[in-house]
């Protein structure tokens with residue numbers, strides 16, 4: 611059997627693929643999101659969106675945001691779920707892992723609540739894939755100097771950096 615020749619993904623693509631796998635565990639009725647925090651090319655933590663441990667998922671008991679037809683990006687407090695980025699940050703606290711100066715890979719653009727947490731967790735760079743309509747998040751991430759890069763697309767924030775460079 612001939613070995614299959616596949617293109618070796620670059621680091622950003624590789625870690626985003628991992629974040630996509632993480633998102634498959636999501637229990638959100640609306641959007642499956644995965645996030646991982648990487649430092650020096652090592653995955654430190656992972657998170658997907660869903661209800662806190664031991665609490666019934668929106669899949670089981672329904673979601674207020676879904677019931678009220680809340681538009682995307684609004685009234686997150688109505689949902690019992692935590693966001694993927696929040697779970698990735700919490701996991702770092704639970705295990706006592708410093709994610710300062712890390713890169714967050716997220717399958718979607720972070721919301722403003724997550725953006726605030728990301729800034730204070732000391733994350734320096736965000737790589738995302740899908741878009742999310744949150745103007746406040748964009749504004750505060752830019753103000754805090756967090757580099758935000760859309761995978762295979764535009765870059766904003768603290769300027770472009772070589773994605774293969776050591777984080």
Ligand SMILES: [Zn+2]
Nearest residue numbers: 668673689690
């Ligand atoms: Zn929900």
Ligand SMILES: [Zn+2]
Nearest residue numbers: 693720721724
């Ligand atoms: Zn969020």
